[in-house]
Amino acid sequence: MLVTHTDCRIISPEGMMTKERLERDVAIFSRMLALRGIPEDGRVILKASNSYWFVVSLFSLCNIAVSVTVVDEQTVLDEVAQIYDEAGACCILTDCDLELPHALVILIQDLIQEEAAHPHWVGEPAIEALDFTKWCERTDALILYSSGTTGKPKGIVKAGATFMENIKHSIHTMNYLPSDHMLPIVPFSHFYGISLIFSWWLTSCSLIICNPKNLWSVFASITKDQATIVDANPSAFYTLLRMLSRKPKQLEMIRSSPVRMWCVGGSPLTQDLEEKFNNIFRQPLLNGYGLSELGNVALGTLECPKGCGRPLPNVDLKIRDAAGNQQAEGNVGEVWIRSAGCMEGYLNRPDLTQSVLQDGWFKTGDLGYLDEEILYVIGRSGKTVNRMGYMVSPVYIEDRIGSIGYRSCVIALEDEAKGTLLVAFIESESAQVLPVLRKEMNRVLPSYMFPDLLLPLARFPLNRNGKVDRLEMERIALQKAASRKG
Template identity: 25%
Template sequence: MYQQLKQVVDQMTAPGQMFEIRESFVAGQTLKTWAMAPDSLRDLWLNAAGHGDNEYMVYQDERWTYTQAHEEVARIANWLSANGIKQHDRVAIAMRNYPEWMLTYWALSCIGAVPVGVNAWWVAEELEYGLRDSQSSMLICDSERLQRFSEIRSGLANLAVVAVRVDNCPQWATPWAEVLKAPASLPDATISPEDDACIFYTSGTTGKPKGAQLTHRGCVNNVFSSLFSSLSQMTAQALVEGKEPPTPGQRQTSAIIATPLFHVTANNAVAQVLTVTGGKIVHTYKWDAGEALKIIEEEKITNFSGVPVMAREIINHQDFSTRDTSSLQVLGGGGAAVQPDLTEKVMKSEGNAMPAQGYGLTETCGIVAGSWGIFLSNKPNAAGRLVPVFDVKCIDAEGNTLPLGETGEICFKGPQVIKGYLNRPEATAETIVDGWLQTGDIGFADEDNFIYLVDRAKDMVLRGGENVYCSEVEVAIFKHEAVAECAVFSVPDDRLGEEVGAAIFLKEGQDLSFDAIREFCKSKIASFKIPRYIWILDNPLPRNASGKFVKRELKDMLDISNAG
């Protein structure tokens, strides 16, 4: 079956084909790129106008066709330009997964301005950091984020604010209805493929979140990579099974935006791909598996992609057997490994859905490798097959390239690697070396170009698709005067993949409850970063010769049943 997959890949990437690969000179290096990929997200959006009266976005009882969405995007872009937003200016988007998120994103992309995806979970202090770090010229936000901004506005009084879905708009903000009064004429813009397309904040292992600079080339190539990854494996599976290969565009694809749009999974890998193909995007107020099943039935959803726990919750939900899910063709996830048992459950579930997973990073604008159907079930421990515009290597601790199949730090080179981290030249130089992105993931590649993940070098918790870096949680806990020592680490969790755990040693004579620690953290870090598992130890934490806490040893000695 892998020989058939290779044949399909070779055929689809041949000269003159939709997924032809060419060499391009990018930022001083020669890279493989998709030959048919346009230069910018503006071009992608303008091309999507041809989908006309197809439904584009749905939110509760509100609906937009492609024609209506293009009209609104033109109005928003016109208003932004008329109100001082110029090419390369940064504009922060802070809201739930409302349709206005995507409309704003496309409008900014079309005038060459740079959307800054603000983590909607951030508390006021984190929001202020993001706005200052990105040097945003404007904030477009919903009512919840508007309230948080009001807490820090005194220090950012000159920042222009647009309020979305707000009943009582303050005088210092512009209501969304005013924006939509602008003429529906899209301003002209000439955008370079290497221009910043957006800033998405990503958690590292030290310091504050870093603003990754995704380029137009990276985002556009990611759309082609996402399409190629699924279509090539679907075609190969059809050949293996003696069936007719799928015909792109035969029916309208549709998906629920289940994960936050300020991440590449929802924005780049789902929303942008559906936009290009004329698909339908369904927005929801918040994640709920029962509501998702209702939407799948009513909207005839064909593709579901969230973090794996969401697919698991759909299959395990009490309504799964009674809802009509026959429209589902793909049930998968990204942002965390799809556990083998979940793959098996999808394969055995009633209906037409096949399991799928994607592996990628913010730093690669989305997908690097993907696995679908029989290829995922045959290699359930693999993260996916490498997309052919990427090169991969694994390196040892000294940076030496290891032979194929040997385990080391996984590195990628390709057109989707970010330009760098905003205001972080040292972090950029450490992460991108001679064009190679050092992922911090430990693993290997096999002879079929499938990538396997073994561990993460980065000290980070991947909680339901959200990156939580341990150092930030430790900093928050250490602010409590009763805490002498603290180490934060990941704890395996059946539902979310990993949860946040914290081991704490108190100062002599101090007393502190588990609930008091969590309450103390609430004003300092977002709720998803607050430890679920806490151990208060009688003895100091174990350390190595250099004085650093030995987290692996610590995790081995702790019993989850003793956590608070």
């Protein structure tokens, strides 16, 4: 029986909430949802921004043991309607008014106001330690939707028991402590954020909630609220470093803060970001690797800060080439994973599930390699393209450019003469870096991999996951290539 007894608290814009306050609010929300007729075997969509009330809503749904379908707060209305129908949901719990006539929409704000206005109608709940045992017994406890940036969004079905077991292994590996103050600068609606919420609760430490879109507020949270663990995606760390480079006073305050672990995930960590961070903060940026389909796979730690760290217990890794042959240590190939935390499958997509699972191994589509059992991930394998008779990987080119200290995004476009036109964007506010970069690229790239267009871009566009929006980058590349021909 999974029952947690904690002394944890939440520090948020809504105030400082104790464990007892959280448990009371969860008990009240659970009763109000039951009064609205939410069945125990139901499926509820949760769509909300980071806040104390997101945590209350998530734990309330787990407490009444319904299947929780979490979608990003920026998901458009048509996509929400599609997910509602596909998931067979009975209602949507949200912090924004949605005009979906065929759906039952419950506003989080209404539950907050009703509890305050009608305390006798709600009834004083029996305050007990949260118990997620029944929720963990569900094979569809959690359904996570992919961002859908490269196609139709997919519902990833997770069993409660395997999800929770993966979280426990992660806590042990990272050595989270009850004295920690965890600051996630990631959306709570994604696996990364949800995993940190449960890690916080099971660790019995403190959780700091900030607006991940307002990075200036993050500085205050780190210093004022005494954060000891900070998690963010690479794009957020790039932005933080740029902002602090113009604010030496704030930089010194962050350097002297009690942060003991800076953690990064969500997309590959480039060598230039890793080196810049280490040089500025004199601390390692601990990289981790995981997928919604598998949970956390490997985590960098203070004891082993190299690459993405070693795999968690009950996780096996292989590196395979395009023909499926296992690669020797140090050779780059596709990362295949066998994990006890693997998903049940894609919702209503058995064909897609079978395409990524083979004899219990999940084909990630990511390029990487192993070195002394430590996993190094380069990025999405994507498509290799034919260029002047050679097979070329844009991801490999990005990795090599990153090795000389530049963040890049390489887009491959069809071209009659070369087969493929390579457009490389360099994140820089000035074109003056390009002559130096061209010279340095000659050292790390063969001539057939050298980009046809090398263009500076002050800020890479990001999707709602905080990753580089490659579809938007492709649109810009097509525009640049057309203007070049004109």
